[in-house]
Amino acid sequence: MNTPILLSKLKSLTLIIFTLVLSCSVQASHPNLVITQADVLDMRKAINEQGRFATAYKNLKAKVDLQMALPIEVPVPKDGGGGYTHERHKKNYQLMYDAGILFQLSQDKTYADYVRNMLLAYAQLYPTLELHPARKVKSQNSGKLFWQSLNEAVWLVHTIQAYDFVYGALSAQDIKRIETNLLKPVALFLSEGQPSTFNKVHNHGTWATAGVGMAGYVMNEPEWVEKALYDLEKSGKGGFLKQLDELFSPQGYYNEGPYYQRYALLPFVTFAKAIDNNDPQRKIFQYRDGIVLKAIDTTIQLSYSGLFFPINDAIKSKGIDTIELVHGVALAYSLTKEPGYLDIAKQQNQIILSGNGLKVAQALDQGLAAPYPFISVAFGDGSDGKQGALVIMRSQLAGDQAVLFKPAAQGLGHGHFDKLTWQFYDQTKEIVSDYGAARFLNVEAKFGGRYLPENESYAKQTVAHNTVVVDETSHFDGDVEVGNANAPVLSYFETSSRGTVSSAKIDTAYQGVELKRTMALVNLTELEKTIVLDVFDVVASGEHQLDLPLHYQGQLIDMNFALSVSTDQLSALGAKNGYQHLWLKGRGLPEQGLAKVSWLNENGRFYTHTSLVNGQEEFLFTQLGANDPHFNLRNEQAFVRRVNNKKQHQFISVLEPHGEYNPGKEYTLDAASQVTQLSYSQQGEVMLINITIAGVSYLIAINQVPDGSIKQNFQYQDQSFSINSRLAVFALNDDEE
Amino acid sequence: MNTPILLSKLKSLTLIIFTLVLSCSVQASHPNLVITQADVLDMRKAINEQGRFATAYKNLKAKVDLQMALPIEVPVPKDGGGGYTHERHKKNYQLMYDAGILFQLSQDKTYADYVRNMLLAYAQLYPTLELHPARKVKSQNSGKLFWQSLNEAVWLVHTIQAYDFVYGALSAQDIKRIETNLLKPVALFLSEGQPSTFNKVHNHGTWATAGVGMAGYVMNEPEWVEKALYDLEKSGKGGFLKQLDELFSPQGYYNEGPYYQRYALLPFVTFAKAIDNNDPQRKIFQYRDGIVLKAIDTTIQLSYSGLFFPINDAIKSKGIDTIELVHGVALAYSLTKEPGYLDIAKQQNQIILSGNGLKVAQALDQGLAAPYPFISVAFGDGSDGKQGALVIMRSQLAGDQAVLFKPAAQGLGHGHFDKLTWQFYDQTKEIVSDYGAARFLNVEAKFGGRYLPENESYAKQTVAHNTVVVDETSHFDGDVEVGNANAPVLSYFETSSRGTVSSAKIDTAYQGVELKRTMALVNLTELEKTIVLDVFDVVASGEHQLDLPLHYQGQLIDMNFALSVSTDQLSALGAKNGYQHLWLKGRGLPEQGLAKVSWLNENGRFYTHTSLVNGQEEFLFTQLGANDPHFNLRNEQAFVRRVNNKKQHQFISVLEPHGEYNPGKEYTLDAASQVTQLSYSQQGEVMLINITIAGVSYLIAINQVPDGSIKQNFQYQDQSFSINSRLAVFALNDDEE
Incomplete structure (x- = not known):
């Protein structure tokens, strides 16, 4: 006996032992996947009582009954996503699942028969199938029923549960036919048949391992469960547990x-x-x-x-x-x-x-x-939680408000080049916004319902977000690989009754440029107001053009500086990296001091963005829609703060929600910003923002000390202060008696 | 005794007789204006029971109590609309009214005292006042407390009721002082003091007559009531009753x-x-x-x-x-x-x-x-109901839908030049829209909160509406006087289970041009669908450029013809009459046949506008916002159908709501128009539209016969039809067995 054969025998033996050891845990009863026999007993009772569950049951039954009145269709696969055969096979697995659970609950065999008949139709079709005709060439992920195996795995996840539901109503002959011609081949195709997908630590892999693992439970193939959990080689380098380790x-x-x-x-x-x-x-x-x-x-x-x-x-x-x-x-x-x-x-x-x-x-x-x-929270990114973070700041002081601050990692192929961007929400609405994806899902006329070309050319680009763009070039020069390899660093996050503060930085988005942003959602309790502080530091080894866009939702109301407006001709702001999609509507160069831009949102609240400027920040007002031959983009508004030839710059601003516009009830309150003074200074490691708003002068201190000893003492306007946290808010008493 | 003196004596005598005759009707008890003593007894009972009334009482009480804790402020008039003294005096009359009714309900004398004190403050101030410093020069309508007497009349309407509420709690001395120094002078100022306003058959006159008449009831001046009802000369040519005759x-x-x-x-x-x-x-x-x-x-x-x-x-x-x-x-x-x-x-x-x-x-x-x-209804316009009409068509067949069709009169100074325009509403939203007024009410930064300059330059102009513009000139050449003198003619209106149809025309909007529009909201019962038919006939003595804009709410999805799009430069569509505010984004000239434009609204429904074109109608796609240096306009979308050098043209179209876009639930239904065929013909007085939609072929007949015998017989595709109403809808059976 030569060594390879011995090894092979040993493997077989191991396999047998595994099987013996594990068989105890393989289900002997059906159903026993997500829903157990015990669940079924409880549910059967509930459908005969009043309540939400019974209502849901009746609704599903009515819906499925309508579908079951139509002939079963199991077409030969032909179309890609959105096409007829694709959508039909998707409907079918949902129908089998629904009819299956209805059988369990109603014990009406009609439902089981429907599932059986459809399974048999699939069992007849499946052995005849080659790879799907609409698959992507050279792809590792082709399916047979669907153009990509992802859909096939989803099909299996649903269908194996449907099969489990009706198992008890099937004859031994049906079981054999369905398992031999359909379910086992599908499970093998999705595991052994495409190892790279099955073993991959990726969402597509999760669907495959879930489908195959559940098939293993139902069809008494404990080995499949092991492979689903630990990868095809049971190495633990892939499989469901590794996915749980790495994907979150x-x-x-x-x-x-x-x-x-x-x-x-x-x-x-x-x-x-x-x-x-x-x-x-x-x-x-x-x-x-x-x-x-x-x-x-x-x-x-x-x-x-x-x-x-x-x-x-x-x-x-x-x-x-x-x-x-x-x-x-x-x-x-x-x-x-x-x-x-x-x-x-x-x-x-x-x-x-x-x-x-x-x-x-x-x-x-x-x-x-x-x-x-x-809650207000910083979610560490990456499997170790240390690839930057996604920060949420919330306040209920002046309505339901939230800041989303994004020093997060790139997020693979669907990630945007938007390091350190932010968004602001108030009274259920987006105020400072993100475009999201450029896509009309499943709308054929819009690029077949897929991601639009403008998703690449605009939505993913840095200028489409509320963060610094250097030299009109996107972060990582728009390279996903580089982005995935380089996350920002979360310096700190703290939340308390005073508000929430966070700071983060990244020096890999551009070569030789460090971007550092500190944001705070600050509660001004005395005024029952909230403001957002934003300090964006850029430090570079060479001179650059720095743009900081702010995309807002609403109607521009006013600014406190002169604007040169393009009234009868519009041109695009730039030529590439998203700039080609922005019409330049007007520009202005505010003098040193406070530069204010106010807008009114659809809820009738005013928002004023006040920047502390040095006389060198130009404000460019834009509207989205240039170079958009198919009207694919929403025509949203932004303004871009720009400085030129700078090695170093600090963008400082405050966003202030205020007032109410109620033309229905015919009143308008506090339409004008109440920020009358804003100054910035630094004392050691403490950042100091002095702001006067609605007549009250506040000193906001942000403690930037690196981890370790945190208490800091400082002087401001001849008064002594002490901060022993990241954020402190002091109401200054200007008129001491 | 010479004649004038005799006449004067006779007049005095008549006045005395009037007074005697009428004094019986003057109130002896308080309150007795809008609210009577009997009402008060019922209300006192209700506030001690559970229910909406008691809640409203408690809410008002809480609100007024807060205000009453502050010192009374009756400032010397200084500011115009929106300014401090203006808003304060407005607040004051509301406060007096509210405190007055609270006194009646609670019988708590604190409230009466508050009203009394404020009235006495006014009684002290009022005799010192000249005309308001912020009044318009040369205006007949200046006030004393307010810049315009309209506000003063509104003040009186509220204040006289407040006085009536607290009358019973006042000393004889207070009564004398308040009536002599305040209420009687105000009433006299608003009547004898400004006869042109008081006698005018106009909304401003109504406030004055209401205030003065109610003052007459409360202060036992029956003559004032008479004058309020019949004008200062009691001629019946003005006054409240004439206002009721003429204003509606x-x-x-x-x-x-x-x-x-x-x-x-x-x-x-x-x-x-x-x-x-x-x-x-x-x-x-x-x-x-x-x-x-x-x-x-x-x-x-x-x-x-x-x-x-x-x-x-x-x-x-x-x-x-x-x-x-x-x-x-x-x-x-x-x-x-x-x-x-x-x-x-x-x-x-x-x-x-x-x-x-x-x-x-x-x-x-x-x-x-x-x-x-x-209901679906045509509201005749003008005091005789014959100055055109405002037409509302409604259907509940496919959701709550409405067409507003406007062959109405000009509507005085606030009227728009939009004869025969229309709007469409579906599922609570505007679909085919009207800009409304260009104004941010009371927002100081937006032109002081008044009507914006763009209200004249855009919102009132014809191109801002959904109706024909001849040679880029607005109806009546934008002259309100001419507009007021020339209303459209409503030819007919009919509503039934088939739908609602109306037709109207006007030959005075442009010299030598007749505009005639026929619109129908048609129920296609078999399909549970509704469509809007629109046939716009233009007949002119000379050749003209004809534009028919359609302002829509939503995102443009698709058109079935080639478009030349301005991708990197935009220019205004025209130079004046509103055209200067429209950016031209793209243009296309569809071939003869069906020209379709589809958009998607915020509710996720698709709308396709299908025009039957002859190869000569150019489609111009526009966006509002050119020549708008202060960002005063909303950036809304439209497309304009244009023909050139035409003496005669017929714009024929169908608007079809369809499908659903639900990216949240990840499905899209019927994103494409289902209208596959559309043809138009005329047989005698019957307009015939043959439309195939979702596979069903309909013949829609609109009977245009002038009033009188209405039944019409006609042939279509070798079938005989008969119509004995304005609108008939026949499902054609193409595939007869």
């Missing part, structure tokens, strides 16, 4: 941002629950200090007024009612019984028919919801 | 449009109620077939989704919750007990502390509200 930061932040985080969430939530039901000894929900729950919770925190913060490639109407998070919240509530999750579930207004869904429905019926605690 | 059409439509109608409403509603309480024998609510009630009801009909149709100078956020209409609806409910008014009151969400307000509050508490019946 320790706090549960997903590198690509919330729009993709919620998408990535579903296979994690689904497979984790199946693992917990089948292999409770794996303690999957305790894994990495409860990373699954953290990932769900973080997704919620990454929203404002129901919508996700639209960083990176994000469609702005996506929010917490997304179906992936409905599943996530149901799981989170079931694991924790935290009443805040019920608040979110209420807003989602959708009950899923599962054991977790039932718990949510019953708790909501009992009125147990309590406000979800949105 | 027989259906209760106010010539200037709803924005001013609701403003005009308050003195009518207030004084009429006071007349009814003091002189019930005048049957004021039956006057002119119940014109007061009709005026209130019409104001409600002139709204969509809570907001008034923004024709003429209108601020678009003004809606049915305006305080004037809160009073109006309370009166309307009190007069009719129609539960539909409660529906409106519910949306207004504001209970007034009056007898009528109490009736509304109690009915709402009892859950008596029922949906207010919004």
Whole structure:
């Protein structure tokens, strides 16, 4: 016997031992993936009682009954995303899933038969299929039913659950046919058939491991479960656990941002629950200090007024009612019984028919919801949590306000070149905004519904964001690889009743240029007002043009400096890197002192941005829409602060929400900015901003001392002050008696 | 005795007789204007019970208590509108009114004392006043407390009611001082002191007559009541009754449009109620077939989704919750007990502390509200109802939809040059829109909060509307006088389950040019769809350039013809009459056939405008904002259909709402227009539109026969049809078996 054969025998033996060891944990009963037999018993009871769960059941039943009245269609795959066969196969897996759960709940065999018939149709089709005709050439990720294997994995995640639901109603012959001709081949195709995807520590890999792992549980292939958890070689270098290790930061932040985080969430939530039901000894929900729950919770925190913060490639109407998070919240509530999750579930207004869904429905019926605690937080980025951070600052002092500050990592291919950018939200609206992705999802006339060319040429570019652009060139010169390799550094984050402050820097966005930004959302308690402080330091080895755009939502009301306006001709602001899309509407060079720009938003609140300028910052007013031959861009407004030939510059500004415009009720309050004075100084490591607003003079101190001893003493206007935190706010008494 | 003296004596005698005759009707008890003693007793009871009325009482009390804790300020008049003394005097009359009613309800003398003290302060100030320093030079309408006497009349309307409330708590000495030094002088100043305003049949006159008439009731000056009703000479050529005769059409439509109608409403509603309480024998609510009630009801009909149709100078956020209409609806409910008014009151969400307000509050508490019946209707314009009409078409077939079609009269100085324009509304949103007024009410930075220069240069101009512009010149060449003298002619209006149709024409907007427009909101019941048909005929004696703009709300999605787009330079479309404000973004000349333009609105619905073109209609795509040095204009979108050198042209189009864009839930339905065929023909007096939409072929017939015999027979595609109404819709059966 030569060595290779021995090795091979040994491997087989190991495999057999593994199988024996693990078979105890493989399910003997159905269903037992996300939904267990015990769940089913509870749910059957609930559908006969009054309440949200029964309503959800009736609604789903009515919807599925309509679909089941139509003939089953399992077309030969032909179309890419959005096309008929693509959409039909997507509908089919959802229908099988829904009919399957309806069978479990109603015990009406019609539903099981429908799933059976569709599965048999697939079992007949699948063995005849080659790779999908609309696949991308040379791609490792082609599917058979779909143009990409990602969709095929999603298909399997749903279909294996549907199969599990109806298993008990199937004949041995049907089971054999379905498993042999369809489900096992699909699972093998998605694992052995595409190792690079299956082993990849990436969201696509998660769908594949979830599908294959769940198939392993249902079809008694424990080896598949092992491979799903540890990769094809069971090395632990890939697989589901590695994905849990790497794709989220320790706090549960997903590198690509919330729009993709919620998408990535579903296979994690689904497979984790199946693992917990089948292999409770794996303690999957305790894994990495409860990373699954953290990932769900973080997704919620990454929203404002129901919508996700639209960083990176994000469609702005996506929010917490997304179906992936409905599943996530149901799981989170079931694991924790935290009443805040019920608040979110209420807003989602959708009950899923599962054991977790039932718990949510019953708790909501009992009125147990309590406000979800949105917090100010810095989410460390990257698997170690140290690749920069995404910072959220919130205040309830003057309405529901939030600052999103983004010293986060690049976020892979969907990331934008927007290091240290920020956004501001107030009274449910975007005030200082981010364009999000340039895309009309699934609208054929708009570039087939895919990301528009303007997503690359504008939305990803630095000038489309609220951060410094050097020499009209985007961060990392627009190179994703370089971006992925270089994250900003979060210097500090602190939150208290005075407000929230954070500072971060990056010296790799441009060669020889350090960008450092300090932002604070400050509560001026006496005035029941909040302001945003922004100090942006640029230090370079050579001279550069520095632009700091601010994209705002609303109607420009006023500025306190003269403007030269292009009234009968408009030209683009620049030629490339997004500048070619901005019409230059006017420009002005304010004198040394305070430069104010005010606008009015759709809620009828005024916002004034006050910059402390040295007489060298030019203000360029722009409107988006140049070089847009297909009217793909929204015509949004911005102003760009620009200095030229600078080795060093400090952009200092305050954003102040004020007043109310109520033409319906015919009153206008405080339409003018109340900031009358602003000055900046530095004492040792303490940054001092003196601001007079509505007649009150405040000294805002930000302690920049590196980690370690934090208490600082300083003098200001002959008074002594002491700060033993990052942020302090002192009301100065000008008129001492 | 010479004749003049005799005449004078006779006049005096007549006056005495009048006084004697009428004194019986003058009130002996207080209060007895809008609110009577009987009302007060009911209200006192209600504030001690649970319900909306008690809540409103408590809220007002809390608000007024806060104000009363501050010192009384009655400053020497100095500022114009928006300035401190102006706003203070406005606040004061509201405060006196509110404190007065609180005194009546609570019987707490603190409130009466507050009113008394403020009245005495005014009684001290008023005799010292000359005409207001900020008055317009040479104006007939200067005030003393305010820069214009209109505000002074509004002050009197409120203050005389406040005085009436606290009368019973005043000493004889206070009464004398207040009446002699303040109230009588103000009433005399507003009547004898400014005869041209007092006698004018105009909204300003109504405030003056209401104030003076109510002062007459309270201070036992029946002669003042007579003058208020019949003018200073009691000729009946002016005064309140003449205002009721002339300012509204027989259906209760106010010539200037709803924005001013609701403003005009308050003195009518207030004084009429006071007349009814003091002189019930005048049957004021039956006057002119119940014109007061009709005026209130019409104001409600002139709204969509809570907001008034923004024709003429209108601020678009003004809606049915305006305080004037809160009073109006309370009166309307009190007069009719129609539960539909409660529906409106519910949306207004504001209970007034009056007898009528109490009736509304109690009915709402009892859950008596029922949906207010919004209808399709043509409101005849002008005092005879024959100066054109304002047409509203509504449909509930596919969501709440409305067409506003405007063959109305000019509407005086606030009127726009927009004969035969239209607007379209769907799912609570504007789809085909009107700019409304260019104004930021009370925003000092925006031209002092007054109408902006762009209101004249753009918003009033024809090109700012959705109607034909000849040779880039506005209707009536922008001359208000000419406009007021020439109204369109409403040819017909009809509404039925098939839809609503109307046609109108005008040959005075341009010399030698007849404009005729036929519009229909058509229900395609089989498809559960609605479309808007638009046929605009222009016939001229010479050759002209004809432009037909369409201002739409949303993001341009697609057109089915090639466009030449200005990608890196923009220029204004024209030089004057509003054209100077439009950037020309692109132009295209579609071939003969169907020219389609699609857009997507904020609700996620698609709209496709399909024109039947002859190869000569150029499409110009524009964006508002050129020649706007102060960023005063909203940057809205339009496309203009243009033909050149034409003596005759017919613009034919269909607007089709379709599909749904839901990126949050990740689906897009029917993003493409479903209109595949459109043809137009005429058979005798019948206009025939054949349209194929979503695979169904419809023949839409519009019977244009002049009044008289209406039934028409015609042939179409070898089939016989008959129409015995204005509008008929036939589903054609192409595939007969």
